Amino acid sequence: MDLDFQVIIDNFTYFMIGRYPNGPLGGLGLTMYLAVVSCILSFFGGLILGLLSLSRYPVIRYPVNLFINTIRGLPLLMVIFWMYFLLPALMGKTVPESQTVIMGLTVFTSAYMSQIVRAGIMGVPKGQTEAAISTGLKGWQTMLYIILPQGMRNMIPSFVNQFVSLIKDTSLAFIVGVSELTHVGTQVNNRTMSYPTEIFIFIAAVYFVLCFAFTSFSRWLEQRLAWRKSI
Amino acid sequence: MLKYHFDWSIITSGKYFEWLVSGLKVTLELSAVGIVGAFVLGLVIAVLKMSNFKPLRWLASVYLEFFRNTPLLIQIFFWYFGSYKVLPTAVNEWLNNTNFEFAAAAIALIIYTSAFIAEDIRSGILSIPKEQMEAARSAGFSFLRSMQYIILPQAVRITIPPLVNQFLNLAKNSSLAMTIGVMELTYQARQVESYSFKGFEAFTAATVVYLALSVSITFIMDLYNKRVLNPQRS
């Protein structure tokens, strides 16, 4: 077993930022871009789906839950393929691959985020809602000023965990040809031929450092929030 | 979209139908192997993580953190493209004589999922209050008997739902095996698309199969939750 990591050093900037600034952003930079943009979009997607899934009107609740559970029942890969396939048909024009992936990740992650939102909302004691509506607050005001701010606190660590999943999930962008970290890895591998072990160990390590940092952050948050609640 | 001509017959019989069925078969095989392997390995890691011997605990922690925080796809690529340099020659020879794509995908799925399963098993056991063990011990049961009669039966009941969820995740994740040429369901759906240009039909078929799998397992788990975990509420 003799590994030669020279290939990593030679291609380091390519792994990190692709051909940027002479070309489009790639590598780890693009991975982060995909993850952050999808995370922001899925936060709102999850919030909306989560709220709708708790609607008191069955005509809203049932289809929304059907949608959420359908997405959760599918592999992410299938969702991305559907986007790849449906988006151009729906938009009537070709859609860049990176946008296809962002849409796929967003739809997929929103479905999971909606469950976090649901649990966060249902975790707020019933007395809070009763107190709020007893002072005359309307349903949406109660949600906005009383329930969500408290529920958000329980949701934050889970949101961070979802973000970690998102970072890992961006690796699937490779399949539709977006040149993020995984794609760059396979490219370098195809070009150099004889260092697959070194390349994939390195890429795994990069993902690990990133994901582990956020996982630890989420644990820290969880403990901190739990502690503050108990005073 | 308007000009698209639907032709469902293409996926309900004939060559493409057979492709999809063979894809489903591979998905089920890969999932079955993966589930058994991930469960056994996960159990081992969970035991290590709870052992009294610090180096073992530490080793289990590193395993858990590393494999949970690395994308499955990279792990698949590592086993498929890169493992030959770090594996003993005998293992390499054995792998080369089997269906290598399938084996690499199975190994990656097993290791990745076992890390999640270990954590679920561990938190299931830890969720049993300490007092349960103390009560059992003071009632005269030995440590092992207490585990057998009091702790494990409770822990198993609690751990089954998250475990089944991980099994389902594994089945869905097995779709990533297509990237190294394992001809499972998603791979075949894509094949059908590129040969027939009937992507909509092909993806619908695959989607329906995945959903059928998820829905039936979710349904069984709902029943389990109602009947076994919260019987008084139904």
Added chain:
Amino acid sequence: MIQFQNVHKWFKTLHVLNDVNLHVKQGEVVVVCGPSGSGKSTLIRTINKLEPINEGRLTVDGMDLLSKKTDLNRLRAEVGFVFQQFNLYPHLSVLSNITLAPIKIRNTPKKEAEEQAMQLLERVGLAMKRDAYPTQLSGGQQQRVAIARALAMKPRIMLFDEPTSALDPEMIGEVLAVMQDLAKSGMTMVVVTHEMGFAREVADRVVFMDHGVILEEAQPEEFFRNPQHDRAKQFLKQLLSPMH
């Protein structure tokens, strides 16, 4: 002000309110008591429709609670509710707990709402706690803030569901004092409580419930001196026994 006419309510098969008739006039203070599970909370919670009724007629300040036309939010704004568990908003300061509803519902300017909130805090003796958070207050202080929060909407009716039951004994007095003060100011009040001293001194009427039925309705003096029903006698005896 509040009128129950042949009101019934079921939780599935459980008959929690059974043919309730009760009339609370403006400025009256009515104390509701009875054994645990007798339906006291349910009764008082129907008045601002935290629980809907199934049968009968219930009007509050001229609003028919079964009518679809009744503006529920307006009703609730006019009826203050104080809970056993306080239910203060833990993420908001004392001042914001009080000003939230006036600002959002009555569109009171923030400054004015805060001035009014400070007056209420003076009244319940907690002006110095304006910037504290609920978790930093004792139970008695939290409950007084909760009363101030309910009063901030200038309600015409105040409902109290066992406001002192979750409190340590030494804090009960401070809360009862605030309630007594409120009663003197002419507020219409319905109070579920087992504080018989409060009932004796402040209530105009005592209502005794058991199994969802109003068994007895009398002036406090009369109720304590000469309860009519065996259940009421038993209940009073238990309350007054040293075990309690």
